[in-house]
Amino acid sequence: MNKYLKKAENGSGIDHYTRVPDTGAKQKITFTKMHGCANDYVYIDCFQNDIQNYAELAIYLSDRHTGIGGDGVIYICPSDVADARMRMYNLDGSEGMMCGNGIRCVAKYVYDSGIAKKDVLHIETKSGIKICRVHVENGEVTTVTVDMGKAELVPAKIPVDFPGDTAVKEKITVLDKEYEVTCVSMGNPHCVIFGKDPDTIDLEKIGPHFEHFEKFPERINTEFIEVLDNHTLKMRVWERGSGETMACGTGACASAVAACLNGYCKKGEDITVKLRGGDLVIHYTDDGVQMTGSADTVFTGIVEI
Numbered sequence: 001m002n003k004y005l006k007k008a009e010n011g012s013g014i015d016h017y018t019r020v021p022d023t024g025a026k027q028k029i030t031f032t033k034m035h036g037c038a039n040d041y042v043y044i045d046c047f048q049n050d051i052q053n054y055a056e057l058a059i060y061l062s063d064r065h066t067g068i069g070g071d072g073v074i075y076i077c078p079s080d081v082a083d084a085r086m087r088m089y090n091l092d093g094s095e096g097m098m099c100g101n102g103i104r105c106v107a108k109y110v111y112d113s114g115i116a117k118k119d120v121l122h123i124e125t126k127s128g129i130k131i132c133r134v135h136v137e138n139g140e141v142t143t144v145t146v147d148m149g150k151a152e153l154v155p156a157k158i159p160v161d162f163p164g165d166t167a168v169k170e171k172i173t174v175l176d177k178e179y180e181v182t183c184v185s186m187g188n189p190h191c192v193i194f195g196k197d198p199d200t201i202d203l204e205k206i207g208p209h210f211e212h213f214e215k216f217p218e219r220i221n222t223e224f225i226e227v228l229d230n231h232t233l234k235m236r237v238w239e240r241g242s243g244e245t246m247a248c249g250t251g252a253c254a255s256a257v258a259a260c261l262n263g264y265c266k267k268g269e270d271i272t273v274k275l276r277g278g279d280l281v282i283h284y285t286d287d288g289v290q291m292t293g294s295a296d297t298v299f300t301g302i303v304e305i
């Protein structure tokens with residue numbers, strides 16, 4: 001892919017792409033563009049495509065100007081222990097441990113394409129095997145309920161560099177403003193902040209400062225939450241590796257857990273998280289976190305690299 005386009009610095013701080021001569025043979029890759037609550041990824045079926053460099057291809061295909069465009073790329077691969085294996089890559093080529101919106105789309109793809117036509121699918125991820133219950137209309141999956149497993153609240157397991165071994169709530173100062181954060185791992189790290197209407201926040205400005213905050217050794221996903229009532233949260237998210245996205249499934253789960261820890265919502269009751277791209281319903285109990293939401297196919301195509 002980098003045979004065709006090369007990023008060039010022109011000194012103005014803006015990257016430009018220049019076309020370079022194509023010398024080698026091209027590979028045709030089939031793909032499907034899908035989204036869950038407008039968190040959109042390019043999905044590549046590795047049962048059919050032989051991919052060599054996952055991270056590099058993810059950066060190339062995610063670009064909204066010179067690629068297909070998306071919040072990243074998700075590879076659907078064969079698994080020895082489950083119906084399929086998900087490998088998710090952010091816009092910057094970093095690999096995520098888990099992706100809540102992505103796994104619903106993977107389950108839809110696995111069912112709709114016939115890889116495994118089962119109502120309950122097992123999908124292997126970097127944070128373990130997740131169980132996905134698909135809801136089917138007219139032969140196609142429309143929504144999926146995922147058993148996301150247990151939330152991790154111990155600092156070392158999130159991970160966050162906070163003192164002690166039980167605290168998940170801390171006060172941190174970002175760009176001269178103090179925030180109380182509740183940190184939760186849903187297989188990947190999240191930092192949840194409760195406050196005013198998230199639409200009023202300058203997320204482009206503050207998001208990167210949370211992502212790279214010194215106390216988050218593996219960077220972090222940050223959720224800004226307004227509690228609308230004790231069953232409803234409004235959320236905006238800054239994802240590590242991808243920036244602002246329209247929704248984050250693991251982030252919605254982390255936020256619902258954090259809302260219960262802070263007394264805004266109750267365990268065992270459905271919590272609707274309203275994201276810019278749609279709603280997710282989260283159910284948090286002592287057994288774990290269940291997430292239900294949509295999975296949609298946008299288009300399919302072939303890309304030559």
Ligand SMILES: N[C@@H](CCC[C@H](N)C(=O)O)C(=O)O
Nearest residue numbers: 096099100101188248249250
């Ligand atoms: N959008 C995702 C999360 C994707 C991974 C995240 N950016 C990370 O690196 O942890 C979701 O729906 O959960």
